[in-house]
Amino acid sequence: MVAFTGKTFPIQGIPSDAKLKTKTIPYAPGLPSRHDISEFFFSDDPLKKKQWTLMVLAMNRFKALGVEKKFSYFQVAGIHAYPLQPWDGAEPPPKDPEDPKKLPRGANPYRGYCQHNTITFPTWHRPYMLLFKRLIWEHMKEVIAEWSLEFAQAAEWEEAADTWRLPYWDWARKQKYNEKYSLPEILTFDFVTVYPPKNPEGLSQVTNPFYEFRNPETENGKPDGVSRTFGNMPEGKTQWNIPDNPKGLPWSKYSATSRYGLFSNDGKNFTGLEGVNSFNETNNIFSHVDENWYNPYNPDRKDRDKLFQPPGTLADSINRLFKKYTDSWETFASTK
Structure with a gap:
């Protein structure tokens, strides 16, 4: 790693010869792009x-x-x-x-x-x-x-x-x-x-x-050793111990990230919605968000449903938030 002797580390991107050449996307033709x-x-x-x-x-x-x-x-x-x-x-x-x-x-x-x-x-x-x-x-x-x-x-x-x-x-x-x-x-x-x-x-x-x-700190101090738990760092490194969550989640007892959700101390619940399947719940919630908006008008009003128009899907809502700053999908999608 490149040594840095200043007060703080300057965060910089990967160097590139691509130059800013246009006023529309792509702003810098030839600039490497991210991939899935x-x-x-x-x-x-x-x-x-x-x-x-x-x-x-x-x-x-x-x-x-x-x-x-x-x-x-x-x-x-x-x-x-x-x-x-x-x-x-x-x-x-x-x-x-x-x-x-x-x-x-x-x-x-x-x-x-x-x-x-x-x-x-x-x-x-x-x-x-x-x-x-x-x-x-x-x-x-x-x-x-x-x-x-x-x-x-x-x-x-x-x-x-x-x-x-x-x-x-x-x-x-x-x-x-x-x-x-x-x-x-x-x-x-x-x-x-x-x-x-x-x-x-x-x-x-x-x-x-x-x-x-997986915790890089091991029981025997060797790279291929058994990983220590995150709450049991070796001598001289205990400031990096990870404590349990105040709500009862035993982070300190783990030595690696879990694939199936973290169980709480009561042994009945885990964090997230469905552990490793949380992305399914997320997709369902986001895709149906336009169906579950709260209608603020009095339930006794006969015209209640006509008065309230749900703001649409999550994507629609986000676009509305930025409509004052972006007048086209091109500028909305830009990272300039």
Whole structure:
């Protein structure tokens, strides 16, 4: 990783030679674009196979860093939530307010740095994801350097890294592998195959970084050891312990992310709607949101239904929120 000696780390994107040339989309022709994560999995495209390989190897390096390192996956992911520790010299993240109803309008009603339920939510998340993308890209570059390739071959892999962008998951589209609204297929495998220069036909049984996150701190201190629970970090790193949720969720007893929802201490309930199937509930709720709007008019009024017009689907509602700022779908969809 590139050393930084300033007071705070400057969040920057992946360098690109693409220039701002037009006033309409695309603003910078030739700028690499993001792809659905499923496009990388099982792809026969030479460039995507290289990008897939680099992404998997880089993510595994990223996630293996000790919890005390500022640029570890643990700490960078922790910016968004637990263990609720200061990052990069910033003030400690806010705690849950005692009475969210007494907060001024627009204030964040939740703990942590993330600006949930505030107008700055999008502008907070964009640089946060930019940080993730940049760190993964830097790990990609280190992977290539460690291969010690000939100039021509190294150039091909460098191009793959430089044109890679953080993939996305379109949760509102049915997955091709099962024709259902479900998780991308890549999230269902413990191990995957990659295609490094020395194994162009495929190197199998590589840990799939998209399957889970496991505590990099182990009982014996070795990379292949048994992961410690998140509430039992080794000596000298206990400030990174993750406590149980005040409502009784035993985060400290876990050593990795769960695939089936987190059970509370009463042994009867888990977080979320249906654990690993929450996306089904989400799709159902969002697609029927226009049918369940509250009608504010008095139920005794005969013209009640005529007076109230539901604002439509979630997409319609969001578009209405921004209609004063965007006069076309082109500008609404823009990230300029």
